[in-house]
Amino acid sequence: MIWYPYQQMKTMKDPYHITDAEGVWLYTRENRMIDSVSSWWSVIHGYKHPVLREAIKSQADRFSHVMLGGLTHEPVQQLSQKLEDWLPGDLDYCFFSDSGSVAVEVALKMALQYYVNQGQLQRTKVLSLTHAYHGDTFKTMEVGDDEDYHFILEAYGPNPNVIHIPTEIPALEKAFELCHEELNCLIVEPLLQGAGGMRMYDLSFLQRARKLCDQYKVLLIFDEVATGFGRTGNRFAADLVLPDILVLGKALTGGYIGHAVTVANKKVYEGFYGEDSDKALMHGPTFMGNALACSVALKSIELFEQEDYLSKIRRIEAVTRREMDGFTDPRIKEIRIMGGCICIEVLDPAILAGYQQFACRRGVFSRPFLNYLYAMVPYVITEEELIQVLSVMKAWFRR
Numbered sequence: 039m040i041w042y043p044y045q046q047m048k049t050m051k052d053p054y055h056i057t058d059a060e061g062v063w064l065y066t067r068e069n070r071m072i073d074s075v076s077s078w079w080s081v082i083h084g085y086k087h088p089v090l091r092e093a094i095k096s097q098a099d100r101f102s103h104v105m106l107g108g109l110t111h112e113p114v115q116q117l118s119q120k121l122e123d124w125l126p127g128d129l130d131y132c133f134f135s136d137s138g139s140v141a142v143e144v145a146l147k148m149a150l151q152y153y154v155n156q157g158q159l160q161r162t163k164v165l166s167l168t169h170a171y172h173g174d175t176f177k178t179m180e181v182g183d184d185e186d187y188h189f190i191l192e193a194y195g196p197n198p199n200v201i202h203i204p205t206e207i208p209a210l211e212k213a214f215e216l217c218h219e220e221l222n223c224l225i226v227e228p229l230l231q232g233a234g235g236m237r238m239y240d241l242s243f244l245q246r247a248r249k250l251c252d253q254y255k256v257l258l259i260f261d262e263v264a265t266g267f268g269r270t271g272n273r274f275a276a277d278l279v280l281p282d283i284l285v286l287g288k289a290l291t292g293g294y295i296g297h298a299v300t301v302a303n304k305k306v307y308e309g310f311y312g313e314d315s316d317k318a319l320m321h322g323p324t325f326m327g328n329a330l331a332c333s334v335a336l337k338s339i340e341l342f343e344q345e346d347y348l349s350k351i352r353r354i355e356a357v358t359r360r361e362m363d364g365f366t367d368p369r370i371k372e373i374r375i376m377g378g379c380i381c382i383e384v385l386d387p388a389i390l391a392g393y394q395q396f397a398c399r400r401g402v403f404s405r406p407f408l409n410y411l412y413a414m415v416p417y418v419i420t421e422e423e424l425i426q427v428l429s430v431m432k433a434w435f436r437r
């Protein structure tokens with residue numbers, strides 16, 4: 039029996055049974071649909087990409103996995119070298135793990151231990167954003183702020199070690215003023231908050247955050263598990279404002295296999311480096327640096343560069359803006375567009391009931407949640423296919 043995610047098993051509808059997939063298309067026995075979700079925002083190159091498929095196959099012919107405890111290998115060395123060269127600033131130190139949640143856990147653990155290693159035991163508090171989503175493991179639920187995902191934490195009562203603020207500069211300044219002595223880090227999904235409702239906010243907030251973090255010696259963590267690899271229209275938000283720790287997942291492997299990485303800058307790395315074994319980072323996921331994942335991630339990044347994906351994403355944004363221009367409906371609260379993400383926020387979740395089946399019949403797979411009808415398409419989508427996705431969204435309000 040499969041226990042499906044985020045679902046009441048008794049009332050859930052049968053999931054679509056996928057038998058094949060290619061490009062932006064998912065195939066069932068009867069139908070085909072454009073994956074407007076990119077399998078939780080990860081499959082940026084589409085399915086069955088020949089280069090990515092070959093990367094996994096040829097590595098599997100050598101070995102699929104060896105642990106990184108006492109062993110190393112070319113795919114993990116090449117990927118970390120690539121990330122070191124490719125990522126901005128001195129984000130050079132790559133700690134791999136098997137999922138985004140674990141990579142965020144690692145980032146938070148790094149930030150805490152960074153200060154513990156300096157004997158600053160009072161710096162235990164994490165500053166994070168309202169509506170934040172950072173994963174479903176326990177610490178990531180604590181720093182997240184979403185009743186719908188994390189309501190079980192209510193059982194523990196209020197958490198004194200996490201402070202949530204809205205994405206407004208005065209709230210940010212006040213939190214630093216009041217709590218800076220106890221803060222160890224600020225963690226954000228930069229520019230675009232995904233699972234909390236595709237909320238978009240201004241770069242000036244991140245710029246101010248960077249200044250305050252410098253001023254009060256607080257570490258800045260960017261969780262770019264969702265925003266990384268072009269989703270906001272920028273390669274990384276970290277290209278605009280440099281964090282101390284960067285977390286990547288989802289599209290890291292082009293969505294071909296689960297993997298994630300926590301990348302630290304020199305300052306953080308040096309906070310652990312030395313003769314003292316007590317200062318080492320005590321973490322090591324079994325499948326960190328998996329050879330299949332590293333091989334396919336490397337090829338995914340090469341494709342992203344060689345085929346100028348940023349221009350593809352600019353085109354997706356331009357077509358989306360053009361198609362949605364002037365579209366309104368009294369049931370819509372707001373339409374938000376940024377890079378490869380569009381979200382129609384409606385006034386009531388009931389307005390979206392039945393949308394998934396409606397879209398499926400029109401050849402689009404969609405998975406609205408709460409008040410949010412969104413698309414995060416694979417970047418290889420053609421203009422015609424993208425127009426199909428957007429037309430189905432509009433058609434729902436024109437029934």
Ligand SMILES: *Cc1c(COP(=O)(O)O)cnc(C)c1O
Nearest residue numbers: 137138139171172173232263264
């Ligand atoms: C999806 C997501 C995560 C969690 O990644 P998993 O691989 O599902 O554990 C963390 N942070 C953000 C911003 C995400 O969107």
